Amino acid sequence: MAYLYTPWLLLTQILLQVAKYEAKVPAIIVFGDSSVDSGNNNRISTPLKSNFKPYGRDFAGGQPTGRFSNGRVPPDFISEAFGLKPSVPAYLDPKYGISDFATGVCFASAGTGYDTATSDVLNVIPLWKEVEYYKEYQNKLRAYLGEAKAKRILTEALYLISLGTNDFLENYYTIPTRQMEFTVQQYEDFLIGLSENFIREIYSLGVRKISLTGLPPMGCLPLERARNFMANHDCVQEHNNVAVEFNGKLSNMVAKLNQELPGLRILFTDKIYQLFYQIIKRPSSYGFEVTEVACCATGTFEMSYLCNENNPYTCKDANKFQVNNVMANSIGWSQ
Template sequence: MLIAKVILFCVYVSVRLSKSDGGLILQKNVSVSAVFVFGDSFADQGNNNYINTLAKANFPPYGVDFMGGTPTGRFSNGKTLSDFLVKALGVKDYLPASLDPLLKDKDLQTGVSFGSAASGFDPKTSTITSTIPMSVQSKMFKEYIVALKKNIGEEPANNIITSSVVVVVAGNNDLILSRRLQHDVLDYPNMLVQLILNFLQEIYTLGVRRIVVFSAPPIGCFPDVRTLVGGPERRCVNEENNVAQLFNSILKQQLQFWRTSFPQLRVAYIDYYNPLISIIENPQKYGFDVADKGCCGTGEIEVTYLCNKLTSTCPDHSKYFFWDGFHLSEKGNSVIVNHILQDLVDALF
């Protein structure tokens, strides 16, 4: 990854917490030079387009509402969590994929996503899905930093990293795929949390000082999980949700303990579970008509290649919380970011 030699000054953004084009922006004066995102399909901005895997979304109707309707590999009809977060943090409008060969210097200097759909912290997960595991994503970040220092100088590069925000959205595929290979219900969430802490430790040693960690969502309420194991009535699957809640409780506790060892580090644990449950149980309250099915096709099972140009979509994309059987619609992502932004701000700044 080559970056032209330029002198980079961290951008100091002065914004306020208010409604702006349907979204919230920060209230405090903060320095956010860049945003770096790691994780799975909730964080993949198109990296899987460039690897040999079936976990792709670079075809219609994905991206139908994104910048002219061109599919980019984002697992949504439009903007993702990452896009709304970088906008809210005052950095830029969209977060690109790190493997995109068309990246410009300014894109690299203000952040990219290393996320890979269907990946996870457990190496078994990415082996099953042929995707980029979290351990490799951290190596990609390390290579990025080396290239950045080489091309713009060590001090400007260090300023980017220390003034950046790192976002981690992963663990969902581990809980769905690799967990079933384990025998002890409690052992696997504990092992997974330890892998997460190891990942965060490595990111910290690279100079990162502000980290956002998303909890697991209520995976038992995702449309395709309801269809596969939710019975004829497609109910939320309690077993899956209970595992997610157990994982979240361990993660939150261990993060609180872990960050006490790093006084310069700020960590925001983001509850991804309860906001989704609230919307799924009360969709009309948040402006949605449907929250138990996706907009694509029947909405019950379609995801990746099953959601394709031959499948129809719902008449009004903004009325569906989910876009496909697993991923949120653009409006769904917007509502979630609006919901969690205050907690993120309070923890990081």
């Protein structure tokens, strides 16, 4: 799932780091989960959807798009910041075609992870399938623009990758299968291996500029805090510790690949965890009133179809809350 996010902070880091290379960004291309999904789950058979209100009620036109937010999500803001269009379309959305995707496209699927077993939990698009869609997109782009122009766009595009939280919260800590196979540290290493293989694969397809997001303080999500009744619904520190440990391993992997693969530039947002933690502990400093519960219904466990505008407990002003127990609002995305 997506998580409490203040993408202005993420966006600032990306822009500052990309600026070091005087990068030209002709397109924003997105892989990941609901933190960056712009509506692909609308077109697949899964219970994990957000194509109904209150999702999207603050999006342009006031209609839900399949984004797990009341408005836009990070790739949309990042695209606009680079002078491209203000929203990045979902690849599976039939309203869009290759002319729209030439400056940005999203392959992300809410609920997915590095681990294919994670995508099986809610029958969403696995990461390997996102890559297959990307290959299909490459062929369409070449047919539309010609080989030379398509190659320039694919090489100079900024690729946003955001996932990993679901692997722990939907999969490892919820379903016993992986716990029977791995200790949590071994599972971290397993995911790092999958992440490395994924990056090597897309590198072989021509990807060169990547922004990779680490894990947030996932033990502080409203859903995790709601379950932590023995500790007065405080953050689950064990899960936060895992996030820190995993991010450290991810950072080491990034450093290795940046050295090994010629021309590759991965920008790892390694300060994201601490930034999010500050928001959770000092919400008023970032424009929130509440971070321990969310906007949807009781604010503890509701998401997807349980997050609906007809529930009498759903908040009227999403700008003060997370939209659901794992998702930020559009104001939070654009702080």
